[in-house]
Amino acid sequence: MTELGPVAWPPAPIRTERLVLRGSEAGDRAAFVELFASPEVHTYLGGPRPRDELERMVPAVPGRRPGFFVIDLDGAMIGMVKLDRHDAESPGHIRPDLGEAELGYLILPSAWGRGYGAEACAAVLGWFADALPGTSVVLRTQTANERSMRLAEKLGFTEVERFEDFGAEQWFGVWSSVTSSG
Secondary structure (H helix, E strand, C coil): CCCCCCCCCCCCCEECCCCEEECCCHHHHHHHHHHHHCCCCCCCCCCCCCHHHHHHHCCCCCCCCCCEEEEEECCEEEEEEEEEECCCCCCCCCCCCCCCEEEEEEECHHHCCCCHHHHHHHHHHHHHHHHCCCCEEEEEEECCCHHHHHHHHHHCCEEEEEEEECCEEEEEEEEECCCCCC
């Protein structure tokens, strides 16, 4: 596998107290369209995509690739968590030669404020720590995105630097299973 190194994919679904983190299915397509079209979700991500464009472009089974988890609550998709290789050309790095794993997530606004993002991301980080022990994970977010900043702190990310990108101040942090309780 190229995105995450020598990790077997897909893993068994990850179960938390309230959620299941699993691979995507055809029944998730409408939720994917909703995530990508949501102005609230994309406030700090360059704005939403047009719904008609998404209806044409989103595949029947979106997000079916290594490192991509659907957040499932009671049988319905409420968001997604992904681990990708951090682009060596992007600002912010711990070790550019290694191409760190980068955590990303999107949650439907109807599920905000209930701790699902923290629960899902912590579970994925725990899975990653078991799959690739000692490997660091990075996260970037706009400093104006207060919810994301709080989540990064709650998950145990440590600030490395701040920089200007996309016309806004960005926060860049790192998490490691060696230094974090997960």
